[in-house]
Amino acid sequence: MRVTVYHNIARDDAGHHRGFDGYQPGHRLVAVFTCDAGLLDGGPPELLRIAEAAFCAFNADPEMLAGVQRELATRYRRRALRSLSVGDVLRVGDTVLACDPVGFREVSGELNEVRVSEHGTHPISGA
Numbered sequence: 001m002r003v004t005v006y007h008n009i010a011r012d013d014a015g016h017h018r019g020f021d022g023y024q025p026g027h028r029l030v031a032v033f034t035c036d037a038g039l040l041d042g043g044p045p046e047l048l049r050i051a052e053a054a055f056c057a058f059n060a061d062p063e064m065l066a067g068v069q070r071e072l073a074t075r076y077r078r079r080a081l082r083s084l085s086v087g088d089v090l091r092v093g094d095t096v097l098a099c100d101p102v103g104f105r106e107v108s109g110e111l112n113e114v115r116v117s118e119h120g121t122h123p124i125s126g127a
Contacts, residue, residue: 001036001092003090005031005058005076007088008023010028032122037092047092056069081121086101089111096111
């Protein structure tokens with residue numbers, strides 16, 4: 001099962017990031033990283049556990065992690081990507097989960113995927 005990380009780049013009329021208020025349908029999202037779900041937590045694919053493991057890997061200093069999770073975090077940082085934050089989105093297999101201030105929530109509908117580079121957000125090549 002694949003995990004894709006999307007950075008939320010939605011902005012309000014004043015140019016401030018809207019994603020920090022939480023993901024809303026229609027927000028502009030950039031696919032920035034993908035990996036195998038099994039590499040994140042090493043266990044059976046339980047969606048919320050995978051999402052929490054992704055949050056840890058894509059927020060923590062790689063030096064604080066071990067094994068494959070450390071390798072994933074290092075790959076993520078080498079792409080000069082910002083931390084996974086409130087308002088960002090994970091696709092775990094066919095399920096889409098939005099990062100909320102506490103935990104994740106499942107969202108439905110089509111994602112508004114765009115290919116835009118900005119500081120800390122760089123699209124996956126060929127995505």
